[in-house]
């Protein structure tokens with residue numbers, strides 16, 4: 001196989017991984033624990049992320065839906081800041097998918 005064919009196949013594999021649902025959750029966990037500033041972990045308890053913040057509601061108990069997380073992160077709620085300016089739509093979608101999937105919200 002020539003080098004270009006190898007690169008093309010590697011590219012396709014990366015693409016299919018990128019669109020899979022599990023990858024979205026993995027990406028969302030990164031947003032939750034690292035990419036969001038301030039980090040979601042400072043304020044929220046979420047067992048899967050190993051966080052024990054107590055400023056905001058415990059997400060394991062709240063079990064928010066994907067839409068609920070998306071709204072909260074985009075617009076902010078109460079003292080929770082809006083992340084619309086600092087996170088991309090894709091990052092917000094990923095973190096919403098992640099939180100709702102690990103807590104059993106839909």
Ligand code: HEC
Pocket residue numbers: 031032036038039040041042043044055056057062064068069072073077078079080081083095099
């Ligand atoms: C500075 C602290 C802080 C940070 C950082 C923060 N939150 Fe919050 N969050 C809160 C507080 C406080 C509330 C409750 C607001 C209220 O109900 O008045 C809340 C509420 C929520 C809710 C519930 C919304 C609803 O519908 O009731 C979700 C879901 C949520 N946060 C997810 C996140 C995610 C995901 C991140 C990271 C991108 C994040 N939060 C970052 C403090 C924070």
